[in-house]
Amino acid sequence: MPIYDYFCPSNNRKVEVMHSIDREVKTWGEVCELANCEVGETxxxxxxxxxxxxxxxxxxxxxxxxxxxxxxxxxxxxxGVYENVTARD
Structure with a gap:
């Protein structure tokens, strides 16, 4: 799954979360749920x-x-002889 960065202008925090490409995250609560962190005062x-x-x-x-x-x-x-330098011995 891809990793995304989200920014919340309400608290000036940037959080990195991992979710599927087809999921839309729009709120701070969703970001905190995905990141397994506290919502805090926001x-x-x-x-x-x-x-x-x-x-x-x-x-x-x-x-x-x-x-x-x-x-x-x-x-x-x-x-002109080629040697495989990645072969296991």
């Missing part, structure tokens, strides 16, 4: 807005990272 029917956030990208930095992600990395060696 009214539960206070409006919230969803913020734009950058997607999380994972960039492999080692041969083991490629292997763990399910990829195969081939490196060209002498005379």
């Amino acid at each position: 009214a539960s029917d206070a409006p919230v807005r969803r913020l734009l956030s950058a997607p999380m990208l994972s960039i492999p930095t080692s041969n083991a990272d490629y292997r763990n992600a399910g990829f195969t990395k081939l490196v060209k060696r002498d005379k």
Whole structure:
């Protein structure tokens, strides 16, 4: 499930929650319910807005990272022979 950031102008708080893409969250009470946190002094029917956030990208930095992600990395060696550097020994 995707992670979304919501901002409540009533209390100037930003909360990160996870829910399905087809669910619409419009109030502070719904955000607190999804985040498992207390509503506090803010009214539960206070409006919230969803913020734009950058997607999380994972960039492999080692041969083991490629292997763990399910990829195969081939490196060209002498005379055009390719070696699988992500193969398990």
